[in-house]
Amino acid sequence: MVEQDVLSATIEAYDAAAHAYTQLFRDVLRDSPLDRAIMGVFAEAVSASGNGQVADLGCGPGHVTAYLDELGLAAFGVDASPVMIELARQAYPGLRFEVGSMTALDIADGVLGGVLSRWSIIHTPPQELPVILAEFHRVLAPGGHLLIGFSASEDPSHPTQIFDHAVAPAYRWWPDHLAAMLRRSGLPEVARVVREPQPTDRRQFKEVHLLTRKA
Template sequence: MVEVEPYDAVAHTYAELFRDSLRDSPLDRAMLGAFADFVTATGNDRVADLGCGPGHITAHLNGLGLSAFGVDVSPVMIELARQAHPDLRFDVGTMAALDIADGVLGGVLSRWSVIHTPPPEIAVILAEFHRVLAPGGHLLIAFPASEDRSHPTQIYDHSVAPAYRWWPDHLAALLREAGLAEVARTVREPQPTDRRQFQEIQLLARKA
């Protein structure tokens, strides 16, 4: 479970650092655009941005034509999101027990929001993603990759709290066990300017 206090403490700094993060991330913009297209094609444009932080990605999804709302465990993050985007909905909540009805969402976005979830608890989170998605709904999940398949999970020193990297095939298998079939994935190799030198993975999955 994500600890609330560390993210409350860095919320204002985090919001400043990542407010324009998509501007220099064409791959991220492309995957979010593809995700929006897949969701729109289902006829259900309601999307939850889980671990939304200060709400900048929620607003981007809304700009792509989705009916997006955000959920985050940090009350300070949610307050910042509401201030920055007063026309959108943001709720305090935990991914392990979402206050969302069964099968009502066309899409779920989880950008780096599972990184603080201990491996034994990840199945609960993925089951919640599956529960709230409508049949045919899509999940886009982004996370850092472990170094090789012999390390399906690997802890690393995140600046806010201990975090985990995942071998992509391992997490894809866990998604399948939760009823979410992989549709596509992207692998971004570390760049010389990156502070952390590991792959960034985005997996798009569909609820059968």
């Protein structure tokens, strides 16, 4: 299990920042055609499997879950922050949102066509990440897809690097290292997208999206 003090501190920090976070990121997909394109590829891959049920893990205030719903997926959101979940339920009353931890998901084995993890692993201590990846694998049906987004480390000799996130301490990952971890978890890489930092970005980190598929 992820260390309880780390998890509790992260939940407390996101509860406190939830309203400001919602205001800051509510239009993030509208302003990012690349992110919309990545979501579109993910949605098509999930739909092609014949199982459109998708969990948005670390859903925050629900805006991405709602976008997946617009793409025709049966999407629902899970987040460890009760305040985030309450805001998501208020904004999107027709969708399902639940408080939960990625280390022990209240989801049956092998029922999902897709899992979205959009910057939801960044606060996980590196030694604890295999627990979460195993949960992703467990809840996916054979042939199901995972789309995982994260900030990239620049030094392959240090596959994880801690940085001062605005809400809670966070980690960057060397993409090949994380891809290898996913492969060992039964989720081999299908494709990746790397977004170079832009002058207007608050942090000058590469952003990486890995699309994987459960064999």
